[in-house]
Amino acid sequence: MTSKEPFVEVIGDEAIKDIQSLVVERFGNNFTSDGPRKYFKKVKNAQEAHEAIRPTNIRRLPSTIASLLDADSLKLYTLIWARAMACQMEPASVVQIQLDIGNAAESIIFRSSCSKVEFLGYQAIYEDPEAKAIRTKDDEKCRERDETFETLSLLKNGDLLNIGEVELKQHYTQHPPRYSEGSLIKKLEELGIGRPSTYASIFKVLQVCACVKKVEFFLVLVFLAVAGGQKVSNNKEPSTVSGIPWEDAFLTNYFTEVTDYSFTADMETELDNVSGGVTEWKGLLRDYWTRFSAYCKRVENVQIQQVEKMLEKRYEDFLFSSLPDPTRTCPSCSEGTLVFKVSKFGSGYFIGCDGYPSCKFVAKTLYGEDEDEDETPKNTCVEEPKLLGVHPNTNEKVILKCGPYGHYVQLGEDKKGHVPQRANASHIKDVNSITLEGALELLRYPLTLGNHPEDGQPVFLKLSKSGFTVRHRRTMATVPKNVEPSAVTFEKAMKLLSGKNVRLCGRPKRVKPTVVDEEEGDEEAVEAM
Template sequence: MTDVVVVESPAKAKTINKYLGGDFKVLASFGHVRDLPPKDGSVRPDEDFAMDWESEDRGERQVNEIARALKGAKRLFLATDPDREGEAISWHVQEMLARRGALKGVEVRRITFNEITKRAVQYALAHPRDLDAPLIDAYLARRALDYLVGFTLSPVLWRKLPGSRSAGRVQSVALRLICEREAEIEDFRAREYWSVEGRFQTPQGAPFGARLTHLDGRKLDQFDLNDEAKAMAAKAQVEAGTFAVTTVEKRRVKRNPPAPFTTSTLQQEASRKLGFGAQQTMRTAQQLYEGVDMQGETVGLITYMRTDGVQMAREAIAAIRDHVQEEFGASYLPSAPREYSSKAKNAQEAHEAVRPTDVANTPEKVARFLDDRQRKLYELVWKRAVASQMQSAEIDQTTVELADESRKTILRATGSVIAFDGFLKLYREDEDDRAADARAGIAAPDDAKPDDDTRTLPPMRENDPLKRGEVTASQHFTQPPPRFSEASLVKKMEELGIGRPSTYASILQVLQDRDYVTLDKRRFIPQDRGRLVTAFLVSFFERYVDTGFTAGLEGQLDDISGGKIDWRAVMRAFWEDFRKAIDATKDLKISDVIDTLDEELGPHFFPAKADGTDPRVCPACSGGRLGLRLGRTGAFIGCSNYPECRYTRPLAVPGADGENTTSLAEGQRELGQDPASGEAITLRRGPYGLYVQQGEAGVDAKGKPTKPRRSSLTRDMDPETLDLDRAVALLSLPRPIGRDPETGEEITAGIGRFGPYIRLGTTYQSLEPGDDVLALGMNRAMELLAKARAKVRLLGTHPKDGAPVEIRKGRFGPYAQHGKTVANLPRNLAMEEATLEQVVTLLAEKGKELKPLVKGGKGKAKAKAPAKAKANGAAPPEAPATEPAPARKAPAAKPAAKAAPKKAAAKAPAVKAAVRAKSAAKPAAAKAAAKGKA
């Protein structure tokens, strides 16, 4: 009789199965097995926040598999991750199994482990517990809060601010931080200041530099020398004096090592030192946690990576201390183990810090088993954990003051030297965002302070006469606050106590996916859509995007997880006020919204001109005033004299001076002329985003309409720096890359409905972030095609013609393919379980011919594009057909998302009630009709 263990991921199940052997069957839930359905009514405040849960096919399939495995089993161990989400997944699995009657006679226990090692897993099995009810309550409260904010506030956005995507409880606060930082930068006015420095030599001839700090007996403030005249006068005064050393101050300071990583600090350091995004960091850490194959054995290399804790297990500390003494010597080992405590607000469950599971697995030892990203991240985690238990560094700091004979003109020189490197021998945390920017080729701010900690001074004594060399006066300007990087935004959110560090990566990604912000040169730049949404929320729902209010809610959620308060009581208090705020916007007119946003964002959309003229004067009629306007597809700039003056300007695609350089009324910018045809190439904005176009629509000799050549911009292309050469290259897509060494078929790259891709025959693969569709080479193309081939399962050859029969993973689910014939797999048939005979029968019964969508091609899907182009001025990007469409009609492309707000806004409560009543009446009417016939 075997016991059943349920974990979250297949990789984790595979690793643990090796540890436990034949007495256990380890199965994966594949994350959450059910969730709140994304529709109104899933959380019902009027029924004391009752919730409806819904499972998709995958969840049902996994729970059914667990239920089958439980037949004859004595115990079920729920071993999902050791946090709130893991506790919730275990609860969902138990609830679904209980409803199936699969738990009769089965003992259900919860186990957790912070690392996937044989010792940790066996210890957990020996110390099981029940499900943690307060943790589950905290999960329910968080899920209900996020649902109610999203599904109640987003429709208000869609109705009152067309073109908006969504709002979220934490997402909107993070967006506000980014937008407010941008407003600070725009409002910033640089101030001039000067510094005076002199070069000196000691009596022994050793040179050094010193900066002027006192003039005429008074200490200089930053802006005391605020113009060239004052700076030159101060320089002349230094040049006129004879200087000697007045004081030499030496002191030794200790620098302690940083604590081992938490989720937040890991994301920050990986961003600064490795250039990893938060999502990339968490994905890579997940792989290291779940285990990598090392000489036939799967080994979990790091502990659980979603944690607020900085403490480490006693045995881990002891092992690290032994390693330090053996590797570096007794002088690098503190007399007692270092103890750390979390300083983060709302630190939740007492997990360990992120550390290596076995310090003996050094980065050098495991490097050959890891890919490049895994190796870099593991080395960072390993060094940080080991350094945290090493001796402090000792630094000798020296400050020398020089004065003239009057002692009224004083200069200061500072320097330091490392007396004992301590933990710095292994790990340095002194690389901030600016240092990372310098490594990435981004210029340092003009007012950046010099790093005196790395400057050494020659030996000097008091009263030593000095020989003066060159004196220089340097001009500086203050710099605006830097835009948030992923690292600095994560740090800010953690300091404010907003959200959970484990959710930061997904929040930052959602902001980019909604086109609220872009990430350029490692910095977040808010887009106009994001600024409009923020201005709306701050104007009409200020409390719910306030950092203090959001942090306070997080504190209440932590109190729920600690069993201190009832989660429904928290929900009642929140919902009462939130509902009132929503109801207050029912009579809010869109014109009121426009006036408010126009006033709030006026300085952004209409920055002051250098010549002092009014930036809002309409350039078309000269008498109208430009202002913010709203259309069905979003916001734009328009003239107050409409309809007499039809001047409009999109919020984006700016020219050199913030306005379009040509054809402003049409919202386009001319890039130049096509070298071959001489036709104008323009950059435009359509309903599906930015695109380039060659020429204009017209008619041919036979009177048939002709369609101009178009190509979409990819997400990482900057419209402001797009030049003619890249536009011509985009219009020439798809382009050949080379030929496959095995088949000899041509590999091409292009941009389709779902973004940039490469193609080999009938195999397509989307490009990844960082890949340039215009410059991608053969080596990278072969790497991507290898991933695409991994999504294909070859079943065998068809009995009729011997051609291969395959199953492929598609956007709408797995499908079978034989030549150009394709068929969707039924929902109850898993891709891994399908047989050749089943698939051949399926293709014969439900197969249809695959017709790739190519430019100029015919077909039902293609026929709709010209109509959209005519109506909106832009055609949707083309897309290769890589799979059959699902049985229900699927959205053609991203524009479908834009239609959703209208649909949601149109369904007012009264309309929904009528629809429900009509639906309920149908069965009764049918029965009555049938009775009448009888």
């Protein structure tokens, strides 16, 4: 037999007497205790100076003011009224039954359990007609549960059962849910961090500083990196990049004391002692700064390579588990080793060859999972380059590769000081169908169609991720899907560039300011006068 009790804050003695008298009138003497029911704080730093929210007059029933309130206001008042009543009622008594059902050899065991409310206690208030606005109980499910309880209670030890139906279900272990505002406050209370008056400011700082974003009801960490002394935030990239909180790993490794949960709780206790005159505030600050400055001085000498090694060692099993070669040999140069690296621009992380800059192979980029289903995630595949054949004219290898932005074909191998010709193949759905002839066709682009009659600049037919486009300087137009690239002539390209579906791309070149000769400037000034 178990009991369940509601939780409520402090209520005045006069209000408790009124509540208990109304409970006796509506439900009977056995639903309320002889004396007032008192509740004590369950968390550290709880403030109980204010009385709990309750109706000013408990006998003002929800039905008497229903005509004065809208639906939401009525539900809110009914909830407050019901909770105030329930806090002075007896706990509910629940009977539980559990049976183990198995075969004779006991190699297969099934467990069935059910419960039945023996005494409603405070739950009776939610059965009251006055609480119908907030009632969520399903009578049909309650009847089914009572029938199941009666059936199980009739069984005895050793009874033989017949199998009626077998339903196979597979369950997977689920990761803990992300924190919501409510669950995070509960966790902070357990750790003794913060107070009711400070929780609102904590969430405000998190959102103003773009540390978290709300996705439905949950708080999702936002990727924050430092580039050139300036924070770079990307709301599409959570801080738990690919499941690993990189910033947390850095801070917990180099600032162990400050990032410990007990540090914040102990600091609040020390500040309480300062406000109470027990601790001298200058001594507290001096002691804290002495310890914190030591951490800062140590981190000042830490190089980015040391941070990379620390993160690689801590999360080695996760980072390199998807690589096809457990030795982590670079598939491009066959000499280097794939290692974890931090982007020098602070935009993310990746796994690449340690032979950079002679080998620029990137095996996998590490970005957070995009919460928006409409966005196309970046390709993080790790595949061996595929040799398609040899170019008939130059005898160079034609290779199919997979990069961070999709598949592409490459003419020749990577060499120091030489950038091979590449063509994007991400628009092809079945990359395994790419042949040598198809790759050579892709490598034909960009193709010069002619020179523009106005400025003499070339007009190109280019291949991009989304398909073929024609381009003249910064002006670009998309080739319709139903038009074959071989059918795009110079005349047709000019029509596309003068049509409606034209857009600008790239950045305009900076025009150097014209330097006016000092003497010429003086002559112009004299003429103007």
